[in-house]
Amino acid sequence: MLSELMKFLRACFRPSSDRYTRTGSDAGGRQDGLLWYKDLGQHFHGEFSMAVIQANNLLEDQSQVESGTLSTNEFGPYGTFVGVYDGHGGPETSRFINDHLFHHIQRFTSEQQSMSVDVIRKAFQATEDAFMSLVARQWSMKPQIAAVGSCCLVAVICNGTLYIANAGDSRAVMGRVVKATGEVLATQLSTEHNASIESVRQELHSLHPDDPNIVVLKHNVWRVKGIIQVSRSIGDVYLKKAEFNREPLYVKFRLREPFKRPILSSEPSITVHQLQPHDQFVILASDGLWEHLSNQEAVDIVANNPHSGSARRLVKVALQQAAKKREMRYSDLKKIDRGVRRHFHDDITVIVLYFDSNLMSRASTVKFPRVSVRGGGIHLPPNTLAPCTTPTEIGGT
């Protein structure tokens, strides 16, 4: 345990060390201290770039790029699936989504023999149901799992159509070139469910007309029931089923009055876009990025730089902003250990998907070698549910 800890500290204080490089090549991505990145990969319709910076003691952000067949068989349809899962309260839900959502997508695509909004909606629901069953099974052993949840942002490209499905406050932003000027403009494709947005608060009030405290402003932050900022998520079973909102769950998660209707929903908002030649790329990222960068700032950075390393570049700019807000140097911010690092910034996941106009017209029946990449992080045995830092951990140094 102690030696593991020492390895960590060494990695954190020597960011250039490649001690944590998981593979020699760039095939599966590289780990550099708390940063994981895959600078450039190939998907069915072009290139992609991916980067993750860890701040939490256990990485709560999970992500994946799956390209190739979107069904359970080799006949396709072929396309690309991308997921960004921003967990809260622990890593269990986001990891669960990473392990199950895409399989449900493949299963429903096979059943319906095509990709559709309905396939994605069903896959979200199936993932939510499976996680609820897991919570029911584990409740007596570790009740805290009822208070773990995750935002879920998905992009699927199939037959020239881009589907964006979102539950929570991650965001997908498209970079579109304006022919006349050559400018690349940002267009947000995802609908967010954060109580800071007025329409989300209105939706909550209309769904819970008998509860004036369904959203509460606390320290300048709007929270559903004064507890959570997002109104939709996978997991967070304690706010969906009253039977899990009781002892032995920690008091701070328990509501005073039993509720009849689920407070949070797992229903994704889904938008559909026919991709055009002027659509250059889409950035998918957890809110850790968007709290430091505007949509247009992020699009400008991607549009004005090479494809390779674009996700890592966005993470770097976000961390520089975070350092500025905390009134410290970026070089010092990078030295801070996971866990305590969460006070300086959130876990951040960024995936940039480029659309190659030559490949966009490729039929979804064309076979393509399977690509499957998962956003990394320092992996520890998943035996703890503690969402916060363990202060004793660093005591020996």
Add this chain to the structure above:
Amino acid sequence: MISAKRLIAMARKWQKMAAGKRKTISYKVDHLMHSSEVNKGHFVVYSMDHKRFVVPLKFLSTIVFRELLKWSEEEFGLPSNGPIMLPCDSVFLEYVISLVQENIPIDVEKALITSMFVCHNEASSSYGLSQSHEQTIIYGF
């Protein structure tokens, strides 16, 4: 756990420091406003009475600072757009920093956390009366 006697002795010492040494502690309030001017190897926290402290990064590995950050999170949530504020006043923070700087033994550090807890509870229930620093601190003993 530390004895009550020891705690009382500490509280006395603390009171004395808070009253007497207030202007002589080396890590006193800093008025730098731009991040570029922050010393290398330091981070910044604010006390509840809006005083700015520039603190060495290595303090982040002390139990005392980790507890203070945890309480800050419970009290204010994680800051998204600004600097870190700790849920205690500048006198108390100066004292904590001076102790951490002197490499205090582990039992004193534990006692400090116990007394911080008292201060924290007081602060969360009665803050806003910024002139009552000393009283806030002494209450718990």
